Amino acid sequence: MAELPARVLFGAAYYHEYQPCERPGERLKTDLDLMADAHVTVIRVGESVWSTWEPENDVFDLDWLQPVLDGAHERGISVVLGTPTYAVPPWLARQYPEITGERRTGERIGWGARQEVDFTHPAFRFHAERVIRKIVARYADHPAVIGFQVDNEPGNELLHNHGVFQRFVDHLRERYGDVETLNREWGLVYWSHRLSSWSDLWTPDGNAQPQYDVAWRAFQARQVTEFIGWQADIVREYARPEQFVTTCISYTRPAVEDDELTDPLDIASGNPYYGMQDALQLPDPTPDGHEQIWQTTGTWALYQTADWMFSSRQEPFLVTETNAGSIGFPWDNRPAYDGQWRQAAWALVARGARMIEYWHWHTLHFGAETYWGGILPHTGRPGRTYAELARLGAEFEAAGPLVAGLEPDADITMVYSTPSKWLMQKYPPLAKPDGSPDPAAYHRIFDPFYRGAFDAGRQVRIVHARQLHDPRGEREGLTPEEAVRRHPVLVVPALYLATDSTLDWLAAYAHAGGHLVLGPRTGYADEEARARAEAAPGRLTEAAGVAYDEFSNLVREVPVRPAPGSPLHVPEGATATRWADGLTVTDAEVLVGYDHPHFGRWPAVTTRRHGEGRVTYVGTVPGRDLARGLAEWLTPSARHAWGALPVSVTATTGAAPDGRRVHIVHNWSFEPVSVPVPVDLFDALTGARVPAGAALDLGPWDVRVLHA
Structure with a gap:
């Protein structure tokens, strides 16, 4: 049975292969030493570089990751190993153009980004299975590897490829039996849409019928769920019993039904990105009409994302990516205020996160995500982000098993x-x-x-x-x-x-x-x-x-x-x-x-x-x-029992794995505040007693972790 360490895992996605340096061995040592100093306990590797694993068709380079895993293990850092199937190498796209995904029937997606592929196509599946088996067979027994992430943020496209559509028709035939039943159930008498044979069914591009759309969207999500389950089954042929299998979910992707997608996995994982700086302020200045997207705005939306992640399996979850620095594009640069990294991480832990893994360690020098800030800036030298997160890593170490897998309360x-x-x-x-x-x-x-x-x-x-x-x-x-x-x-x-x-x-x-x-x-x-x-x-x-x-x-x-x-x-x-x-x-x-x-x-x-x-x-x-x-x-009284709190303060409670009650109290503002403690508690990070009635002091953008 898959197991997780009895503490909140803390770390980052790590791409040593991305770093342009003359002495890669020295850079690797520097990175891993900095990680150890910051109390990093986990890194994710390997999921984005199929063309590095397999630079040409059936030509594999598997050894480049060995020094990373060895160095991590020497420092007590665990590894989540990814399968690289979401980013197709150019040689595969060139040799098998038929695997290209289509957003509209017959219109292929242009290459040059990622996830452009029809992942259901047999040619893609053949090559994907081959590289998965090569990587996992090579490294499953490495003592640093505690689990696997299959693919990455699946469900980005609603695929309109010919084979996908034909399987959709087959699915409808299996579900409804005959076209007369489909005509009746979908109301296809309307606008003269009655089918006389299954070949009459139109492709989804011009569809205006809601009943069709219900079936089409559900079918698309099942393709993603089947794909992830297929990969998980392959990985489990090599994985040790204690190693987990997961995928990282971007919960707003159009072909994701998260409660079903996580069924074939050992644990749910997701990527809660959120607006920083004033976007986390309470009282919330965000206009009511603001549309939430993959990067949320507002403290309430951060909590909602965490609760959504818990909902996938009604269990604690992993955070596989979240803000290290400013997350966005060259025109959107809002790195956190001091304290906000701690606040967001502890908010996620309060709602059930068992791992906080940042995207990513180094800020990239090239590519579409050049301005998605990492723990280290473009200089590669520790700065404010590193210092703030090193403090957080020390706190997770101090809290230990108490907060590893909280069962969050609910009113x-x-x-x-x-x-x-x-x-x-x-x-x-x-x-x-x-x-x-x-x-x-x-x-x-x-x-x-x-x-x-x-x-x-x-x-x-x-x-x-x-x-x-x-x-x-x-x-x-x-x-x-x-x-x-x-x-x-x-x-x-x-x-x-x-x-x-x-x-x-x-x-x-x-x-x-x-x-x-x-x-x-x-x-x-x-x-x-x-x-x-x-x-x-x-x-x-x-x-x-x-x-x-x-x-x-x-x-x-x-x-x-x-x-x-x-x-x-x-x-x-x-x-x-x-x-x-x-x-x-x-x-x-x-x-x-x-x-x-x-x-x-x-x-x-x-x-x-x-x-x-x-x-x-x-x-x-x-x-x-x-x-x-x-x-x-x-609910006339809140379960957390902290009474009426100042508008900038939140109290979140839950049960630790050993049954102790955990209280996590935030001040989401620049103004210091004190609140009375409702029951006798202890500071989970220092061990100090905090008696009932005492004033709990919270500084600007502060968080306190307490337990009964």
Whole structure:
């Protein structure tokens, strides 16, 4: 069984082969000595240089990595060895042009970047398997190697190659059996799309049918999952039992379904890149309309990324890449303020990270990522970044096993639906300010609920819908009763694609004692993206005590106010944004209404007892203040028990592997602050006792790690 060291691994991606120096042996020694001095315990190597491993077809150079592994092992530094399949060598592209990926049917991607390949093509698979076997057979037994990363940030393209499309048709034939069934299930009578044979199916380039898109996106993700699982199986033929196999996930890639992608792996890994400097400030200055991308903005978004990574397997995870220096392009240079590296790393550890690995050790002198800052600058000499991270490495060493694999606490659980997100990228319910479709609509609905909880000082667990209930029966899932014990408050916004059995499970969860919170678009369509014929939210109308068949976009924020006697505190100036469901109350208590001459006829938030539990319906995308008030009502006291904290301070709690309680407290600002300690604690880094009631001092951009 794969094992990890009993401490948080700390290190960087290391590319000795990239360094332009006359004395590579001396540079290697210097690098490794600097790593040891900074308490580095892990490096990742080898995943980006197929053309170095195999400079010509069937001509291999495998020995160049030996000095790196030997030197690392001599200094007690572990190694994660990567397979180099995401960056295809030019000779392979030249000799087998048919492996080139296509973003549109018949239009090949130009070479010169990375991930331009159709990774399903047999010619690519042949050469990829050969180089994987050569590398892993050569180094699997090296004592420094503790695990393997297969490929790198997969799922970057939606491949339109002929072979991919033909396999898609075969998949549909297997699933639906015959074209008449497909015609019926997809509603292909519309616009005269009825098929008479499977060869009639059009390619995805011009598709306008949502049902097609649902199947196409799911199929694309399965190709990525199969590819990563295929590599993992090859590696395991050589790996020692204690060595792990993973891949590093960029969670926003279009062909990634992370909870399935990680099934064939031993542990989830990902690359949480985030904006630094003022982007981590609290209170958060980021405009509400800011679109989150692969590099997030806002402290809340950093925590959300970590919770998303934990959600993949509902287990602790590895950080395979994160900001060493300024991450971006020549026009975006914002390296961290002093203290922010420590803060971000400890935030990730607080939410379950077992490794913090920076990208990367050296700042590159050439290539597309010349201005993606490493731990060492272009001079190769230690500077401010190195000093800050060396301090962090010493802290991880001091904390030891206590923080290696924390089980993060949660006040609120949120249900995530990747298929619903995919559909909303092409058929969004929301528009941008200029009236054009907003492909970020799913997160525009989901994120305000998460951010409201964060602003209220509540911690969030993210679960994928199929981890709770799998309509296909491929996963065990949870009974409603077990879910109530684990997740007493379940917030479900934007679950647009949902089977009848999923909606029935949600109703049963509330009946068993859970507090189910439904948000906009949840339950409106079935698993084929067909709008349900009954009033929304479909099979949940009785449990919720509300129904609607009318809805509207909100082109500007609408003020909201509490209903008379409402237990939900609505802050002054709270608003509804983006969306309003025209809710008709059949058997529910109105908590919040719209202050508007038209929308005021409908409630914005309702609640109803259902069995032993409760169903609350939020018919709008809550503005920041309403979202915070909603989270405070759902969970009147935060589990971390630190009480009302200054606006710049967060407290995150969890359980250590040995059961001890860990408290990680941050001050996300330039202003020093003191907060009272709620219970007797110890400083995890110094061992000093911190009694209940004592003032915990936090400097600018500071973090304290404590335990009971």
